[in-house]
Ligand SMILES: O=C(O)c1ccc(O)c(O)c1
């Protein structure tokens with residue numbers, strides 16, 4: 001598959017864009033005229049530079065307001081095009097995109113447009129070039145790919161073809177099914193973009209909010225399935241107009257683009273097996289069966305603090321690593337690894353961020369497949385030198401300096417706890433009030449949220465829940481939950497825009513992204529609150545006003561409200577399904593703990609409680625015993 005991307009999708013100058021696009025692994029690039037004009041170098045220089053980066057120019061674009069003009073505007077449009085043909089020949093590309101006209105003088109008329117495009121095709125043919133016609137969703141007379149195809153069909157010239165763009169079709173809620181009846185060899189080029197479902201003017205939506213396939217809400221897969229069915233085998237190109245990406249890191253955006261495009265075409269290949277899509281061999285998205293462990297980097301006073309906290313939470317220290325300064329803490333099947341090594345990844349994370357989560361172990365159906373899929377989608381493998389008797393557990397670098405290990409049953413990797421740790425931990429011996437990880441909350445800058453959600457949804461069988469607003473007294477935090485198909489593994493992505501919010505100040509201290517809280521589930525929140533309190537765990541105090549409001553919102557049996565108030569437990573429900581939660585105070589780094597009791601039918605995370613919980617955390621200050629580093 002010829003993976004391509006438009007220069008407009010990436011920030012920076014032309015050289016920075018090309019460098020990022022080339023390193024991400026793309027085959028080719030659409031040269032946006034603006035990027036070309038802004039560059040100081042002849043068209044020939046640009047063409048050579050693109051090829052020196054190992055890229056092909058797949059398309060030159062856009063050429064606007066061409067068809068259906070009255071004279072003398074019509075002749076002027078042809079003259080203008082001839083000058084662009086000169087540029088294309090110097091650049092070394094044979095295809096230009098003509099987008100449907102928005103010109104006030106455009107007369108319309110399918111046959112008039114077809115005549116103009118036939119003549120243009122003929123002029124292009126004389127120079128060995130081709131022209132492709134795209135319906136803009138807001139085109140004056142042509143704004144539907146079916147009309148654009150009818151024009152191209154009637155133009156009936158081998159050098160005039162159709163250009164399809166998923167945004168213009170799906171953004172107007174047109175079914176892509178009609179694409180199936182277009183001959184594949186009449187489609188000259190295909191552009192893909194996704195977008196979030198927001199009601200707004202089409203042009204504004206398109207120019208500012210497009211995003212990578214899988215990052216938005218459009219059915220780009222359905223669109224590409226229809227394209228694949230035609231036998232089209234030309235470039236598939238990302239054309240993403242997005243304000244955040246324009247200001248983002250060029251290589252991150254290019255890598256996300258590559259990852260999203262490969263995952264998309266792999267999905268299409270699986271549902272449209274007749275279509276021949278040439279892609280590297282790629283295992284399916286792996287199934288996440290659970291969180292096998294969470295690893296903290298902790299040293300000195302912070303190690304003492306964390307160890308005390310784990311004891312208060314009911315964990316037992318069940319093992320010590322044979323070769324390294326690493327302890328294994330366990331409660332039932334919940335495993336927390338505490339790494340105090342001065343060298344290696346944990347050492348580096350501690351030096352940079354202090355007490356923080358440095359590694360997440362995911363239990364998957366196949367650790368080998370997880371690694372292969374991640375690598376093919378552009379993730380970097382992660383490895384550290386192995387000591388005697390240590391298992392080689394597949395791992396990758398995630399985003400923001402994170403590391404993920406993959407553990408499965410089939411390769412015997414789950415034996416790591418017995419192999420590498422002294423002490424023979426059994427789950428039964430460590431039973432306590434906490435039963436599992438309910439969710440892991442990953443905090444990041446708002447502009448990094450799409451990269452993170454794409455990371456999880458493209459590698460794993462996980463899906464996004466609707467984005468919600470979490471109201472911090474000092475600003476809004478956007479929260480997007482990602483969960484496994486069985487809904488047991490949940491990761492929340494919290495994107496902060498200002499560092500005055502709890503999440504924002506945490507992101508700032510952690511250089512962009514880190515796990516801000518761990519939420520454990522319990523089967524009886526009142527028992528858990530009592531057990532933890534008697535261990536010395538300080539539950540975050542919640543003000544009386546909150547409980548007065550709860551009494552007004554819900555019909556509680558007599559003593560429930562009193563019990564909630566007495567234990568500082570927060571409450572929410574969804575269609576009658578109850579949800580209980582209580583919190584710790586913050587640590588110096590901003591990390592904290594949550595305990596929840598969730599009815600299986602409750603899908604949220606207690607967002608209505610967030611403003612009161614966050615205000616309480618800001619008021620309560622640091623957890624006792626937390627060294628103020
Ligand atoms: O927003 C535009 O004008 C524009 C230009 C060229 C395209 O290919 C497109 O999809 C949109």
Ligand SMILES: [Mg+2]
Nearest residue numbers: 134165191239
């Ligand atoms: Mg387009």
